[in-house]
């Protein structure tokens with residue numbers, strides 16, 4: 001190593017190891033990725049031949065030729081970390097840090113360096129799915145209604161781990177339980193992605209989440225609490241401003257990072273044709289009031305122009321689906337800066353088997369609609385995230401990232417890669433103070449960002465489909481600085 005790179009590396013390592021400035025901030029081990037090509041989540045250029053240093057859970061240094069050995073003096077009083085020499089080729093990676101206080105050496109720390117040779121693979125941000133349902137993705141058909149709740153929760157724990165193995169380090173869960181599982185994941189008890197939970201999907205009587213039987217009465221007319229609402233905490237049926245406020249506030253109490261309501265007909269639901277509009281202006285406004293008082297936002301399930309327009313004119317920040325939208329809707333979404341998360345559904349025969357004829361006919365309409373929606377998004381420059389909405393067929397969840405390439409007729413590779421990384425991270429950040437993960441940005445490879453990182457065999461800028469196939473080309477997955485998958489060893 002020449003003098004120049006040595007001194008540059010030294011300066012950067014000062015930031016890496018010594019901020020905030022205290023001896024106890026020197027970790028026992030850091031991770032250094034060597035020889036990777038970086039897609040940083042936003043730039044069109046992949047930067048070749050880089051190294052990335054991860055200290056604790058954050059990316060601390062990116063550059064060429066970061067040293068794997070060296071000795072440093074850390075002055076506790078000033079926080080200054082100075083590189084004194086390169087360790088002569090011992091062959092063992094590690095930093096020796098001498099802690100100095102008041103001019104005297106107080107102790108010497110050994111900092112291990114776990115060196116990962118990327119072998120020229122692409123290092124990029126962990127994938128993000130902005131529309132996922134941990135519970136419904138893990139459920140075979142409607143089995144969640146029939147099984148013991150703890151069995152369903154067990155399937156969710158397995159699916160949380162599978163998400164990481166496929167390279168998804170964050171999900172935005174747009175209806176369903178999971179607050180306890182999120183806590184266990186965040187505590188490191190079980191493997192899983194970062195989870196941005198909406199809690200129950202809030203819907204009206206006869207709306208998208210009304211799962212009562214035809215002859216059953218709603219609660220207000222002496223009906224009982226349906227299983228999806230009471231036991232499984234998947235959804236909640238409300239009518240009127242007061243009930244809406246209570247439902248939103250209950251989700252916020254659980255720790256929801258955003259609120260999801262249904263404001264138009266649904267494919268899977270029994271009583272609402274696709275063309276209907278659900279919740280009045282006043283009810284939607286009530287949800288937005290309660291969420292924005294908590295510093296966060298409301299999103300909605302909706303397909304039609306009328307429903308989308310009613311939603312965004314009452315303050316929704318994002319729209320889920322939108323496959324039946326028109327030009328006016330796309331234009332107004334773009335003007336208001338509203339994000340769309342639409343799904344490129346294709347006719348899936350495995351869904352045919354579990355759908356009624358009515359459900360199937362609605363599904364086909366949505367399948368027909370998304371390509372026009374993609375065209376309008378492109379034409380009017382609507383901000384678009386990526387969310388799969390995989391449900392009811394756990395065996396097919398490995399296709400999660402395969403959905404991305406379906407947008408290829410309308411979007412370039414870089415546009416699609418941004419959707420699944422940095423744009424989705426923008427959507428997650430809409431939660432503001434309710435964002436559970438605030439130490440650094442997500443969806444980017446940058447100094448100070450969360451160390452949510454995947455190593456990909458090949459160049460996704462040339463072919464985004466290599467991110468799919470159940471993570472077959474993803475050699476390594478790191479979330480929050482910890483490695484959950486590594487096929488390189």
Ligand SMILES: [Zn+2]
Nearest residue numbers: 131133174389
């Ligand atoms: Zn959904």
